[in-house]
Amino acid sequence: MSGFDSNPFADPVDVNPFQDPSVTEVTAAAADRVEEFNPFSENTTLSIQTAATIPAPTPPSQPAVLPTSQEPSPQGAVAAAQAELHRQQEELERKAAELDRKEQELQRRGTSAGRENNWPPLPKIFPIKPCFYQDFAEEIPLDYQRVCKLMYYLWMLHCVTLFLNLLACLAYFTTDPMYGVDFGLAILWFILFTPASFLCWYRPVYKAFKSDSSFSFFFFFFVFFFQVAVYIIQSVGIPKWGNSGWIASISMIGSNLAVAVVMMVVAGFFTVCAVLSVILLKMVHSKYRRTGASFQKAQHEFSQGVLSNGTFQNTAASVVTSAAQGACEGSPFCGPPSFLTLSPPAQAVALSADLHI
Incomplete structure (x- = not known):
């Protein structure tokens, strides 16, 4: 009943939860530690240094894409570029010096129109006076100079062989007067073939290498093929043909050994000429294939060169005029041809067009 006796309206007992002994003990201990803490003491600094946190090791990172090749360093690239520029500069200087040398040489010798001939x-x-101008270093490209010089040396060997053939046929004639035909033909071959070979196959190949002329190349091949055949016939030495070849020299062994030996030497020269001519023919043909020449180009060069020649135009016009007048003479229905009123060059062009049709 004691519970019911209490006054509910009376002031309750003031209860402070922080006055609990356990709470007050913990609070007092914390306050003492805070008061004892001195951040400037040596022990506190040492404790802070020892208590420093150590960062956790990070795993090594690897690139997402492995490099396939190592790129050159910038210094190496710069050095390579400088070396290339230096090489190009040296090449340009060399070409400039070569051009200056050629220009000075041209100025010294004059233009091509006023150039003085130097051969023979x-x-x-x-x-x-000399009839031709010849200069391998100036007129022939560097790639063709060797072949062109070899052709020139072959021509000189050809002339020497013909002269020796003349002497051998003279000795052949002294042993027996019946061989006077060979001596006479040997003189004719020397006088005829020496300049003819120069004009018919050496100068064409020189002009072909000089101006890259397809017509000159074809003319050289046509003539030089027959020259090779002539060398073979001369080396064989058919009697009464004016050649001191192997057959004629062997036939003289029983009659006169000294003359036979001289004739054999000349036969050897003819054989060497034949072999060298075949080799050089193949060399010229290989060079010709690199020049881009063709038969169509040779036809064009021939037509342009012939039709533009004033002498040919005048001759063709006069021939056509005479033929037309002779055909129409005495015919009342045949008037003068219309092209007779044209100039000679125009007449030649009209004639060539008619022939082409």
Whole structure:
């Protein structure tokens, strides 16, 4: 009943939860530690240093894509570029020096129209002047100079062989007067074939290499093929043909050994000429294939060169005019041809067009 006796309206007992002994003990201990803490003491600094946190090790990172090749360093690229520029500069300087040298040489010798001929190299006091101009270093490209010089040496060997053939046929004639035909033909071959070979196959190949002329190449091949055949016939030495070849020299062994030996030497020269001519023919043909020449180009060069020649135009016009007048003479229905009123060059062009049709 004691519970019911209490006054509910009376002031309750003031209860402080923080006055609990356990709470007050913990609070007092914490306050003492805070008061004792001195951040400037040596022990506190040492404890802070020892209590420093150690960062956790990070795993090594790897690139997402492995490099396939190592790129050159910038210094190496710069050095390579400088070396390339230096090489190009040296090449340009060399070409400029070569151009200057050629320009000075041209100025010294004059233009091509006023250039003095230098072949054959005759003395100044000689009444006959040189007829051709020849300079391998100036007129022939560097790739063709060797072959062109070899052709020139072959021509000189050809002339020497013909002269030796003349002497051998002379000795052949002294042993027996019946061989006077060979001596006479040997003189004719020397006088005829020496300049003819120069004009018919050496100069064409020189002009072909000089101006890359397809027509000159084809003309050289046509003539030089027959020259090779002539060399073979001369080396064989058919009697009464004016050649001191193997057959004629062997037939003289029983009659006169000294003359036979001389004739055998000449036969050897003819054989060497034949072999060298075949080799050089193949060399010229290989060079010709690199020049881009063709038969169509040769036809075009021939037509342009012939039709533009004034002498040919005048001759063709006069021939056609005479033929037309002779055909129409005495015919009342045949008037003068219309092309007779044209100039000679126009007549030649009209004639060539008619022939082409």
